[in-house]
Amino acid sequence: MKSKLNLDPKVIDSARSCAGRIAESMQEFIEKHTTVSTERTILRLLGVDGIDDVETPLPNVVVDQIKDAGVLSRGVAYWMGNTMIQTGLAPQEIAEKMSAGELDITKLKLATKKEAEAKIMPAVMDALKKINVQTKKRENYIAKIGEGKKPYLYVIVATGNIYEDVIQAQAAGRQGADIIAVIRTTAQSLLDYVPYGPTTEGFGGTYATQENFKIMRKALDKVGEEVGRYIRLCNYSSGMCMAEIAAMGAIERLDVMLNDALYGILFRDINMQRTLVDQFFSRVIIGYSGIIFNSGEDNYLTTDDAYEAAHTVLASQFINEQFAVLANIKEEQMGLGHAFEMDPDMENGFLYELSQAVMAKEIFPKASLKYMPPTKFMTGNIFKGHVQDALFNMISVWSGQSLQLLGMLTEAIHTPHMQDRYLSIENAQYVFNNARDIGSEVEFKAGGIIQERAKFVLGEADELLHTIEEEGLFRTIEQGKFGGVKRARDGGKGLEGVCVLDENYFNPFIPLMMGGVR
Amino acid sequence: MTAINNATTKTDLTKVKPYGDTMNDGMVELAFTLPVPYGEEASEAAKQLVKKMGLDEPAVVYSKDMGGGFTFFTMYGKCQHTVDYTTIKVTKVEIETMDRVECQKYIEDNIKREVVVVGACSGTDAHTVGIDAIMNMKGFHGHFGLERYKGMNAINMGSQVPNEVLIAKAIEVKADAILVSQIVTQKDVHIANLTNLVELMEAEGIRDKMILICGGPRISHELAQELGFDAGFGAHSHAEDVASFVLTEIVKRNK
Numbered sequence: 001m002k003s004k005l006n007l008d009p010k011v012i013d014s015a016r017s018c019a020g021r022i023a024e025s026m027q028e029f030i031e032k033h034t035t036v037s038t039e040r041t042i043l044r045l046l047g048v049d050g051i052d053d054v055e056t057p058l059p060n061v062v063v064d065q066i067k068d069a070g071v072l073s074r075g076v077a078y079w080m081g082n083t084m085i086q087t088g089l090a091p092q093e094i095a096e097k098m099s100a101g102e103l104d105i106t107k108l109k110l111a112t113k114k115e116a117e118a119k120i121m122p123a124v125m126d127a128l129k130k131i132n133v134q135t136k137k138r139e140n141y142i143a144k145i146g147e148g149k150k151p152y153l154y155v156i157v158a159t160g161n162i163y164e165d166v167i168q169a170q171a172a173g174r175q176g177a178d179i180i181a182v183i184r185t186t187a188q189s190l191l192d193y194v195p196y197g198p199t200t201e202g203f204g205g206t207y208a209t210q211e212n213f214k215i216m217r218k219a220l221d222k223v224g225e226e227v228g229r230y231i232r233l234c235n236y237s238s239g240m241c242m243a244e245i246a247a248m249g250a251i252e253r254l255d256v257m258l259n260d261a262l263y264g265i266l267f268r269d270i271n272m273q274r275t276l277v278d279q280f281f282s283r284v285i286i287g288y289s290g291i292i293f294n295s296g297e298d299n300y301l302t303t304d305d306a307y308e309a310a311h312t313v314l315a316s317q318f319i320n321e322q323f324a325v326l327a328n329i330k331e332e333q334m335g336l337g338h339a340f341e342m343d344p345d346m347e348n349g350f351l352y353e354l355s356q357a358v359m360a361k362e363i364f365p366k367a368s369l370k371y372m373p374p375t376k377f378m379t380g381n382i383f384k385g386h387v388q389d390a391l392f393n394m395i396s397v398w399s400g401q402s403l404q405l406l407g408m409l410t411e412a413i414h415t416p417h418m419q420d421r422y423l424s425i426e427n428a429q430y431v432f433n434n435a436r437d438i439g440s441e442v443e444f445k446a447g448g449i450i451q452e453r454a455k456f457v458l459g460e461a462d463e464l465l466h467t468i469e470e471e472g473l474f475r476t477i478e479q480g481k482f483g484g485v486k487r488a489r490d491g492g493k494g495l496e497g498v499c500v501l502d503e504n505y506f507n508p509f510i511p512l513m514m515g516g517v518r
Numbered sequence: 519m520t521a522i523n524n525a526t527t528k529t530d531l532t533k534v535k536p537y538g539d540t541m542n543d544g545m546v547e548l549a550f551t552l553p554v555p556y557g558e559e560a561s562e563a564a565k566q567l568v569k570k571m572g573l574d575e576p577a578v579v580y581s582k583d584m585g586g587g588f589t590f591f592t593m594y595g596k597c598q599h600t601v602d603y604t605t606i607k608v609t610k611v612e613i614e615t616m617d618r619v620e621c622q623k624y625i626e627d628n629i630k631r632e633v634v635v636v637g638a639c640s641g642t643d644a645h646t647v648g649i650d651a652i653m654n655m656k657g658f659h660g661h662f663g664l665e666r667y668k669g670m671n672a673i674n675m676g677s678q679v680p681n682e683v684l685i686a687k688a689i690e691v692k693a694d695a696i697l698v699s700q701i702v703t704q705k706d707v708h709i710a711n712l713t714n715l716v717e718l719m720e721a722e723g724i725r726d727k728m729i730l731i732c733g734g735p736r737i738s739h740e741l742a743q744e745l746g747f748d749a750g751f752g753a754h755s756h757a758e759d760v761a762s763f764v765l766t767e768i769v770k771r772n773k
Contacts, residue, residue, distance in 0.1 A: 186645075305656070418584060418588060484654065
């Protein structure tokens with residue numbers, strides 16, 4: 001495809017290969033470590049579920065006991081496999097006995113790593129089977145009832161009660177939404193466990209739990225069949241329990257998951273070592289399960305300026321792409337993020353924004369780009385807000401975005417009401433339909449504002465990536481180069497949950513999932 | 519011919535009602551959803567409801583089936599009620615706002631030491647856009663944040679900071695003022711959190727030793743004072759408004 005922006009492919013290659021080296025150097029660190037939540041993920045995939053009498057999830061009970069005994073470095077897969085050999089119990093039974101204080105799995109006779117791995121393998125294959133059933137079901141649905149046109153209309157529900165969320169989500173589906181994101185309660189990202197069961201409380205959303213995923217999946221399938229369009233479900237594989245929630249999402253057939261370590265580091269102050277390790281396993285699961293991940297670069301522009309900091313978004317997209325490559329994720333599943341956050345008072349702001357959106361599409365042509373709506377300059381003037389959202393929709397259809405998180409005219413006032421969502425969907429449908437082929441019809445003036453802007457941003461991103469390569473990603477974050485937020489390597493939440501591996505460690509899921517074993 | 523409408527071009531401030539295109543026409547536009555299926559009965563229900571809200575001649579100008587037994591309406595009606603504008607009193611932060619340079623000079627001339635301000639989105643709130651707009655170097659829309667003010671040490675602790683931690687920090691750095699931003703107001707979570715902060719400060723015996731300020735799009739000065747804060751800043755407030763209040767308050771309290 002000819003570049004409409006006349007971007008220099010040499011600069012794109014330079015930036016991309018630089019990002020590749022940055023990701024690989026981080027991968028060396030990642031592969032030497034595990035975390036409590038990565039280990040809990042293995043347990044969840046093995047079918048360990050439920051809570052004890054003080055509502056601690058059993059995966060936490062098991063991992064905490066192993067960690068307290070100082071032997072987490074060998075990994076729960078070993079300890080589970082060994083306990084299955086020594087006791088003949090299944091993983092869930094083992095967890096229940098540990099919770100009841102009837103079993104100390106670190107005090108049993110020790111089999112070899114090979115024996116433990118062989119013993120656990122049938123349970124591992126069962127887990128893969130469970131995920132594959134869901135992946136197939138998605139494929140069948142799309143083949144049978146079809147799906148919406150891109151850009152997919154992506155809306156949120158955030159009532160704080162899963163049953164109320166269902167009503168809102170189903171209404172949105174009937175109005176034309178292609179993706180429903182169930183917003184979780186503020187602060188869940190900082191919990192070092194995943195709550196259990198259906199929930200009817202929370203602020204700005206309710207908890208991400210496996211049961212809630214199941215309830216919403218069923219509700220959306222029902223509407224999908226009714227309207228003849230597969231409706232995708234989105235939630236967060238982010239925060240302290242990134243990988244655990246990815247596993248839950250894989251098992252319950254989520255289609256889209258927000259997943260970005262950099263976001264957690266910068267905006268939730270999660271320790272960088274912890275979350276980069278968690279991100280790797282979560283992306284392996286996401287890649288294997290056909291889920292689209294969404295990265296959070298759009299957020300940089302809520303704290304930083306959309307014009308001045310555009311290159312940080314692009315640099316981060318390059319890095320996120322390379323992290324995804326290392327987790328064997330297909331390009332189509334890469335929902336790299338960006339946002340429409342130009343100051344509406346800026347002269348030609350629309351042109352700059354258009355340039356940056358087209359640039360993202362040209363640089364990541366196959367990716368499922370996620371485009372986020374104006375938030376920072378939404379004022380409570382709902383009438384102007386609706387116009388800002390229309391311009392945002394215009395750029396989206398023009399530049400060929402994939403996942404369009406619809407702007408709400410009531411942004412900055414409250415979480416969306418039913419009618420807000422309807423008005424947004426109507427707005428997007430109008431603009432998308434009315435300007436459907438504008439992208440393939442219109443070319444840009446050589447050396448004009450739009451071309452020059454993209455060239456400038458790409459050049460700056462390439463430069464930033466080379467600085468990051470020189471200094472290392474950790475150091476770059478410490479200096480506040482992303483989103484203007486500074487985070488220390490040993491600061492933030494969750495560092496105590498990071499553990500160096502010993503030579504007998506194994507995570508049976510990673511090689512199988514990356515190898516695409518079905 | 520006798521004038522048949524009572525329209526007047528002059529506003530009677532003792533009897534104010536909405537203005538559409540003629541004085542005292544009372545025109546109000548509304549948009550809402552009813553949990554009833556789309557149809558003529560739905561429109562009639564909407565009209566009766568709007569009438570009960572005190573609007574005459576309710577008119578459904580648009581209605582739309584939202585599916586699942588919900589109907590959306592756009593409506594107009596003529597307000598029957600009036601208010602007496604001449605008796606209205608609103609509590610506002612009574613302060614002349616100085617710009618950044620004036621603030622810096624005010625510190626030099628009147629306070630003669632570094633002013634320390636600690637800020638956070640406390641409680642469960644994860645939205646730092648407000649506190650960042652006031653405190654971060656960059657500020658918002660050309661209004662630089664407090665970090666850029668010479669003579670001021672502005673510490674932004676970020677989001678989801680427990681009130682206890684915020685207070686501990688304020689004591690540690692001998693803060694002159696604490697700024698709390700609250701964006702999420704769903705189910706009044708901000709009220710509970712702000713009240714908790716005041717109670718904790720009182721328990722620590724430092725409530726009257728520090729200037730306590732809250733801000734956010736749904737915060738008013740009146741609400742802030744009700745909750746026991748010294749001031750509240752709503753939408754469209756900038757760093758210089760907050761700084762001006764803090765600085766003049768420091769000087770006032772030292773007199």
